[in-house]
Amino acid sequence: MTSRDADVLVVGAGLAGLATALRLTAAGRSVRVLEASDGPGGRMRSDRVDGFTVDRGFQVLNTAYPELRRLGMPDLDLRAFVRGALLRDAHGLHLVADPRQAPTGAAGLLGAPLGSPAERARLLAYLGAVTVLPAARIRGARDRPFEEALRRRGIAGDPVEHFLRPFLQGVLLERELATSSRFAALVLRTFALGTVGVPASGMGALPAALAARLPVGTIEYGARVTAVRPGEVDVEHGTARRAEAVVVAADPLTASTLLGIRRPAMHAVTTVWHAVPSPPTRRAVIALDTEGGPVANSVVMTNAAPGYSPDRRALVASSVLGPEPLPDALLRSALARIWGVGTALWEEVAVTRVPAALPALPGGSPLRRPVRLTEGLYVAGDHRDTPSIQGALVSGRRAADAWLAGR
Ligand SMILES: Cc1cc2nc3c(=O)[nH]c(=O)nc-3n(C[C@H](O)[C@H](O)[C@H](O)COP(=O)(O)OP(=O)(O)OC[C@H]3O[C@@H](n4cnc5c(N)ncnc54)[C@H](O)[C@@H]3O)c2cc1C
Helix, strand or coil: CCEECCCEEEECCCHHHHHHHHHHHHCCCCEEEEECCCCCCCCCCEEEECCEEEECCCCCEECCCHHHHHHCCCCCCEEECCCEEEEEECCEEEEEECCCCCCCHHHHHHHCCCCCHHHHHHHHHHHHHHHHCCHHHHHHCCCCEHHHHHHHCCCCCHHHHHHHHHHHHHHHCCCCCCEEHHHHHHHHHHHHHCCEEEECCCCCHHHHHHHHCCCCCCEEECCCEEEEECCEEEECCCCCEECCEEEECCCHHHHHHHHCCCCCCEEEEEEEEEEECCCCCCCCCEEEECCCCCCCEEEEHHHHCHHHCCCCCEEEEEEEECCCCCCHHHHHHHHHHHHCCCCCCCEEEEEEEEEEEEECCECCCCCCCCCEEECCEEECCHHHCCCCHHHHHHHHHHHHHHHHHCC
């Protein structure tokens, strides 16, 4: 038996599916979201482990994402990190930060191993340009692998090895800086312009707040879609569902299987969460290893968001690229070197492996891919836009608009 229970069926209640549903309901259309798991958020969810808040991989929200502003940023009690980083090198930890947030951060910039005065000047000129240029100019520029684009501007060596690569590898989830130069520039721009933080109760608070804006009952959980056709889907252990259109907002790999579209390469990351008796720093700032060690970044979550811990212990999130954690002894010694403290008393709370964390967006890629596949069949998700919260949200709105415009 088939039933037509909505104008549009949306597959997946991640950010893209939620954005699609919000746009369509705002336009007065009825929507049913079919979500395989037991809650909204997809790759952006938080769990409670022994009272600690553990996000499904370390990630942050940036208030400069235009699509969040467009949607109306929910009140998430955002707990901010300092705009900058602690850079670990052989001589110590250097705080390089926006002096408006951390007065000693500018001095750190002078002390950090970022190359000759001319190299520093070129780095700062580039960062200044991506901050002040209109986003449209960046989007309209020629796209290359980011490292190549930097080299063409004379930015190589120390500024890349001691700042850009350690910083961006934790954001792009790849070390080669082979990612689209336009996307990398947009990322740096949002870091310069926005506040970066986590909601007091975990990253899952954002999708939960967006889901709460939908009419009650819009999202059906535990509904795994096994096949899609224009205007129709099959649900595991259920009946076929019909609507005027279907928007597939599943994760990139499932979407490619369901739709037979391009399968993007995916970058992986693994985050280990430690409860520590006393934090290695009181600063709410990310620590980066500028000497090419195996840990991409480490951050004391509770310095920004004390509610991530149920008691006085601090919670530290440390990430490595790839789908597997480091052997424990190696991880502890890498963290001891980064922070300059012993880690023997650090207690592992959880390990979050995310083998398919971000779709690769190599240099030369379009920043937007079509969302309309055929009449009655659409696709949304960060693989249709940029691999980010911003990209996922925009793709959902674009899919909804494409359907609304075509009717
Ligand atoms: C560890 C990590 C760190 C990140 N850090 C950042 C960051 O700092 N800043 C940033 O901007 N972005 C970051 N991102 C990226 C951002 O989280 C994602 O781009 C975004 O959440 C993707 O949303 P989506 O809706 O496209 O896909 P998803 O979140 O994957 O949502 C897809 C949904 O579809 C559901 N689904 C799948 N198959 C089916 C099916 N067959 N039937 C029904 N439902 C199905 C899934 O359960 C899921 O809920 C990070 C991602 C990860 C994983």
